[in-house]
Amino acid sequence: MTPSVVLVTGVSRFLGGHLAARLAANPEIDRVLGVDTVPPPRDLLRRMGRAEFVRADIRNPLIGKVISQASVDTVVHASLSANPGSSGGRTAMKEMNVIGTMQLLAACQKAPTVRRMVLKSTSAVYGSSPRDPALFDEAMTPKDLPSGGYAKDAVEIEGYLRGFARRRPDVSVTVLRFANFIGPRIDTVFTRYFALPLVPTVLGYDARVQLLHEEDALAVLERATSQEIPGIFNVAADGVLMLSQAIRRAGRLPLPVPSTAVGPVSRFFRGARIVDFSPEQMRLLNFGRVVDNRRLRTVFGFTPRWTTMQAFDDYVRGSALRPVIPPEQVESLERGILSAARSLR
Numbered sequence: 307m308t309p310s311v312v313l314v315t316g317v318s319r320f321l322g323g324h325l326a327a328r329l330a331a332n333p334e335i336d337r338v339l340g341v342d343t344v345p346p347p348r349d350l351l352r353r354m355g356r357a358e359f360v361r362a363d364i365r366n367p368l369i370g371k372v373i374s375q376a377s378v379d380t381v382v383h384a385s386l387s388a389n390p391g392s393s394g395g396r397t398a399m400k401e402m403n404v405i406g407t408m409q410l411l412a413a414c415q416k417a418p419t420v421r422r423m424v425l426k427s428t429s430a431v432y433g434s435s436p437r438d439p440a441l442f443d444e445a446m447t448p449k450d451l452p453s454g455g456y457a458k459d460a461v462e463i464e465g466y467l468r469g470f471a472r473r474r475p476d477v478s479v480t481v482l483r484f485a486n487f488i489g490p491r492i493d494t495v496f497t498r499y500f501a502l503p504l505v506p507t508v509l510g511y512d513a514r515v516q517l518l519h520e521e522d523a524l525a526v527l528e529r530a531t532s533q534e535i536p537g538i539f540n541v542a543a544d545g546v547l548m549l550s551q552a553i554r555r556a557g558r559l560p561l562p563v564p565s566t567a568v569g570p571v572s573r574f575f576r577g578a579r580i581v582d583f584s585p586e587q588m589r590l591l592n593f594g595r596v597v598d599n600r601r602l603r604t605v606f607g608f609t610p611r612w613t614t615m616q617a618f619d620d621y622v623r624g625s626a627l628r629p630v631i632p633p634e635q636v637e638s639l640e641r642g643i644l645s646a647a648r649s650l651r
Contacts, residue, residue, distance in 0.1 A: 308334040308532055309380035309422060313373060315364055315410065316385025317357075318342040320492045320520065321426065323350040325384060325527045330357035332532065339376055341369070342385065364406040370413035373420065380422040381414055382531050383407065386463065388428070388456040389495060403459040404466075411470045414477070424480045424530045425467055429516075429540060429597045430457035431483060434589040441598040444483070444538045457586040478536045482526060485542035485597060486590075488617050489520030490624020495587060497621060500556045503630050507549060509562040513594030514546045519617035522610045529608055539606050540597040545613040549591065555615075556622050557629030565592075 312329055316322035317340030326340040327350075338357040345351065345359060362369055364385065373381070385406065387399050414420045432438070433448030452458045464481060471479045486496045496517070499505065518541060526541050553560050603609050612620065 307534060308332070310335065311337045311339070311376055311378045311419075312380045312382065312531060313339045313341060313376070313378045314357075314382045314384055315341050315406075316383075316387075316426075317354070317359065318344050318346045318350075319385070319387075320350075321487075321523060321527065322382075322384040323347075323354060324524055325382065325531070326357040327353040327355060328524060328528050329531060330355045335532075337376065339372070339378065341372065364410045365401060367409060367413070369410060370416060373413050373417045377419045378417065379419050380424070380531060381410070381420060382424045382426070382527065383410060384426040384527065386426055386428070386456070386460065388430075399456075400459055403456070404462050407463045408466055411466055415470060415474055420474075420477055422478045422480075422531075422534060423467070423470070424527070425463070425482065426527065427464055427481050427483045428456065428460045429483045429485050429542065429595060430586060430590075431460045431464060432595060432597065433457065434586065434593045434595045436593055438593060438595065441596055442540070443598040444540055444601055452586055455586045478534045480530045480536055481538040482530060482541050483538065483597070484523060484526075485516045485518045485540075487520055487523055488517040488621045490621055492520040497625070500552060500558065500618075500621070501625065501627060503558060504561040505553050505556075505558045506561045506563050507553070508588075508592050509564050511549075511592045513549045513591055514596050515549055515552055515594060515614070516542050516546050516596045517614045517617050518543050518610065519612035519620065522612060522617075525611075526602075526606075526608055529606070535606055537601070537605065539602050540599050541602055542597050542599050543610045543612055543614045543617055544599065545615055546594075546596055547614055547618060549594070552618055555618060556627055557631075558627075559630050 312335060314322050314326045317326050323346045326338055329335055330338045340354060340357050340359050341362050343363050360372055362372055386403050414423060432442040433450050433452050435450040437449040452461055467479060487494050488496060
């Protein structure tokens with residue numbers, strides 16, 4: 307059943323703002339409220355059309371008034387942040403992620419009009435370790451529990467949401483565990499990482515990388531909001547790329563770093579505000595993580611349009627990344643090496 311009044315959190319960011327725009331374009335939805343602590347960028351605000359921006363902090367109990375006064379029936383919690391740098395530091399990020407979610411769920415619990423809750427979660431809840439299975443399905447638990455950062459926040463948030471679902475069994479709850487986003491328009495740690503001329507990698511490791519195109523992510527969120535499809539779903543593209551393959555496809559050069567130097571290197575990039583590496587992201591670059599998306603296709607009814615490789619290539623094209631070493635120089639070098647080898651024979 308199509309919702310009547312939808313509230314979307316995190317509309318100053320790419321996914322929340324563009325989701326609000328898509329929902330506002332649906333004439334069957336009466337009203338769309340976009341909530342955030344800061345206004346969306348001007349161009350994004352224009353795209354949102356008839357969606358109403360409400361400047362509010364979900365950490366404040368006043369969010370309950372917004373929900374009750376507007377008679378909100380569907381809440382899409384899309385404001386979870388994985389980037390401490392853009393959130394004012396790790397402490398502020400945790401407060402917004404965890405405390406904000408607790409206040410939002412408390413407000414939803416008291417609101418009799420709320421009938422649907424959609425959470426933008428992450429596949430990082432499975433952790434990343436050398437003992438991981440080849441594929442994580444939705445029933446599996448991590449071999450090593452995330453010890454901090456965004457991954458730990460997401461584990462706690464999903465726990466609070468399970469408690470909410472027990473207290474409000476009349477509310478349909480959908481949890482979407484997204485793989486890392488990629489695309490020409492979205493700004494993430496991964497898009498910045500692969501744009502570096504020299505891409506730091508952990509010496510001796512070549513992780514499997516599974517991604518999701520930004521447009522597929524928006525389509526999944528829109529479907530979860532517009533239709534009642536309760537449950538937990540891994541949301542990721544088909545196929546994987548080895549980290550070394552991705553670096554080559556982006557035209558970058560790998561910079562292998564010994565594991566003992568990973569900490570100082572990540573702190574350097576974080577301090578220089580180039581890429582905000584967190585410990586769990588560094589573990590992902592060590593060991594990788596791949597999830598099973600069968601439930602997404604068979605139960606949720608969605609097949610990603612882009613594979614991991616296609617999504618990555620679209621990011622490279624759309625971001626206009628140029629090879630660090632021009633292809634003609636590589637070809638010239640290869641010809642020289644082959645010529646030298648032949649003369650030696």
